[in-house]
Amino acid sequence: MKSIEELNKIRQEALAKMNLRTDEERIRIVVGMATCGISAGARPVLTAFLEEVSKRKLENVVVSQTGCIGLCKLEPIVEVYEPGKEKVTYIEMTPEKARRVVAQHIVNGNVVNEYTIGSYKSE
Amino acid sequence: MNLYRAHVLVCGGTGCHSSNSDKIKEKMEDRIKEKGLENEVKVVMTGCFGLCESGPNVVVYPEGVFYSHVKLSDVDEIVDEHLLKGRVVKRLLFKEAVEENIIKSVNEVDFYKKQTRVALRNCGIIDPENIEEYIAYDGYQALARALTEMTRDEVIQLVKDSGLRGRGGAGFPTGLKWDFTKKASGDKKYVVCNADEGDPGAFMDRSILEGDPHSVLEAMTIAGYAVGSDQGYIYIRAEYPIAVKRLQIAINQAREYGLLGENILNSGFNFDIELRLGAGAFVCGEETALIESIEGKRGMPRNKPPFPANEGLWGKPTLINNVETYANIPVIFQRGVDWFRSIGTEKSPGTKVFALGGKIENTGLVEIPMGTTLRDIIYGIGGGIPKGKDFKAVQTGGPSGGCIPKEYLDTPVDYESLTKLGSIMGSGGMIVMDEDNCMVDIARFFLDFTVDESCGKCTACRIGTRRMLEILEKITSGKGEPGDIEKLEELANNIKDSALCGLGQTAPNPVVSTLKYFRDEYEAHVYEKRCPSGHCRRLVTFVIREDLCKGCGLCKRNCPNDAITGEVREAHVIDPEKCIKCGTCIEKCPFGAIEKR
Numbered sequence: 073m074k075s076i077e078e079l080n081k082i083r084q085e086a087l088a089k090m091n092l093r094t095d096e097e098r099i100r101i102v103v104g105m106a107t108c109g110i111s112a113g114a115r116p117v118l119t120a121f122l123e124e125v126s127k128r129k130l131e132n133v134v135v136s137q138t139g140c141i142g143l144c145k146l147e148p149i150v151e152v153y154e155p156g157k158e159k160v161t162y163i164e165m166t167p168e169k170a171r172r173v174v175a176q177h178i179v180n181g182n183v184v185n186e187y188t189i190g191s192y193k194s195e
Numbered sequence: 196m197n198l199y200r201a202h203v204l205v206c207g208g209t210g211c212h213s214s215n216s217d218k219i220k221e222k223m224e225d226r227i228k229e230k231g232l233e234n235e236v237k238v239v240m241t242g243c244f245g246l247c248e249s250g251p252n253v254v255v256y257p258e259g260v261f262y263s264h265v266k267l268s269d270v271d272e273i274v275d276e277h278l279l280k281g282r283v284v285k286r287l288l289f290k291e292a293v294e295e296n297i298i299k300s301v302n303e304v305d306f307y308k309k310q311t312r313v314a315l316r317n318c319g320i321i322d323p324e325n326i327e328e329y330i331a332y333d334g335y336q337a338l339a340r341a342l343t344e345m346t347r348d349e350v351i352q353l354v355k356d357s358g359l360r361g362r363g364g365a366g367f368p369t370g371l372k373w374d375f376t377k378k379a380s381g382d383k384k385y386v387v388c389n390a391d392e393g394d395p396g397a398f399m400d401r402s403i404l405e406g407d408p409h410s411v412l413e414a415m416t417i418a419g420y421a422v423g424s425d426q427g428y429i430y431i432r433a434e435y436p437i438a439v440k441r442l443q444i445a446i447n448q449a450r451e452y453g454l455l456g457e458n459i460l461n462s463g464f465n466f467d468i469e470l471r472l473g474a475g476a477f478v479c480g481e482e483t484a485l486i487e488s489i490e491g492k493r494g495m496p497r498n499k500p501p502f503p504a505n506e507g508l509w510g511k512p513t514l515i516n517n518v519e520t521y522a523n524i525p526v527i528f529q530r531g532v533d534w535f536r537s538i539g540t541e542k543s544p545g546t547k548v549f550a551l552g553g554k555i556e557n558t559g560l561v562e563i564p565m566g567t568t569l570r571d572i573i574y575g576i577g578g579g580i581p582k583g584k585d586f587k588a589v590q591t592g593g594p595s596g597g598c599i600p601k602e603y604l605d606t607p608v609d610y611e612s613l614t615k616l617g618s619i620m621g622s623g624g625m626i627v628m629d630e631d632n633c634m635v636d637i638a639r640f641f642l643d644f645t646v647d648e649s650c651g652k653c654t655a656c657r658i659g660t661r662r663m664l665e666i667l668e669k670i671t672s673g674k675g676e677p678g679d680i681e682k683l684e685e686l687a688n689n690i691k692d693s694a695l696c697g698l699g700q701t702a703p704n705p706v707v708s709t710l711k712y713f714r715d716e717y718e719a720h721v722y723e724k725r726c727p728s729g730h731c732r733r734l735v736t737f738v739i740r741e742d743l744c745k746g747c748g749l750c751k752r753n754c755p756n757d758a759i760t761g762e763v764r765e766a767h768v769i770d771p772e773k774c775i776k777c778g779t780c781i782e783k784c785p786f787g788a789i790e791k792r
Contacts, residue, residue: 074458075461083336090332105281
């Protein structure tokens, strides 16, 4: 390494890999990963979130998992917590839906209403 | 780039390492792979977290969940429950991390909340064997700035303005030392890091070197630029194998990245660092003895002056600073003089790391702003004295320091106020004593250490400290005579005035300070042949109180020397001739009927 530019480049790249280890407030995407969630296909959903967040280099987003919240029939359930905003709950998620949530909600700030629990109509 | 959703930080400091944290890390990685999580969860071995008492420690981010006393057999549960299913394993949490069923993150626990981590800023957070993690947390930015934007004088002025003082104990202004070395004339100059940490129970420097080795390398390189040196040495004791290994890895990585070696960052400045291992002699922490040792000679102090800044290593101007002093340098450059001076006190800015030990709940490493009171350190962060015992004194500064009694618990910790109390800041050992500790015996313990470690060059230290130890041994074994205490005082004053180096000059401090605050204990030993704390066995007799003894016979059955006699349901008696004062009977007696007198 021969320049400060190179040093800064390494710094940026390394920091992106480490930003989990701070107390800063971030957007949290929480995937329900209890037995019900996993059997309904939560793992590919979680992986899709991770891939998308990483691809877009979103530094203020954390992908995490949680247990069963009691609505097993609507799994995979994903909750998005944004600091200072109300929680958004997405239901019956798939990897494709996950990618759209990242693009539309996390990046552009528009909740994908049609996937939320509020739009769910019981048959 | 692979983005992980969780980072598991396993403490790899010497404390946790000795309780198998390396195996815990391996097993954790295996289990994570088994569960198919290896692309989601990353395991990192870091430096010391500071709470060594509760080791091995593991922290899981992003939540900051703090597990303590983790055993190999717990690993599967953490992976299966927490990492796979997102359920925190409550039974393994650090004791204070659960309150009314709310789980606190690691930084909300009292032990950490009350600290200000400057020198330890990266310890327990980054992987010390990965230079990129150091760079991520602003590593080598200070060096880059110094080399490209600042003149040598500006660098020295900044260190001077910060008010940073030597963290090795004496508190000499660091900027001044740099200035002396820069101004000294010589074609070749050296920068040395004193990592010969020798106080019993002190491990501040070890933790910094194990947890954040690059901070020291970066600071030494800045110092090299400022004073005009191209060669640095780190003198570290061979008893610190993990620190030695990580330092060597760090040096190799810095060379690989072009942050050590020739033409650093295209500035035309060359600097390299080598390790020199010490054999563990306490006196080699004294700077001139350390220089002798690097030169390959027997570690013995030289006369001062000339000071190392003018004639040091191989007769050349040499800058010597302590590990913790260096660790403060990069962050002062990054965050500025005003920020640094806003921490601590007017005369002692910044923080100090202390190794808390002895009779205290949270044994470990703490970093506090200068000016924090002893009470805050011991009770606020340290968690107080175990088993509800009474605090008696705190020893600071190791064998060169002194004991501070209860009356002064509200003293703010800085260089001046500790010296005023007859102790010193020292390198940061802090040993807490409770009512069961005998102060005469503590003084004897430290003298025993200095007698062992005296290099023998000057008479005052070689013979003087031995005579003092002999008198202390006489007193603690119940053979003290009138006049002994006065003789101790006279010897102490003479040694202080005439010893060659800091080791000898400060060796009597433990005796002088205990005599100052606990003279009554010395007098009880000498004139009444009694040890008030019941610690000195030869001065104690074990007695069974007739009124409390129920004659159950437990003591009699458990006495290893058959010193107890008595019939069932009648009061028992200890034969003082046979009693070896082991204390077994006291432990066994269900009625508290046995006393030390």
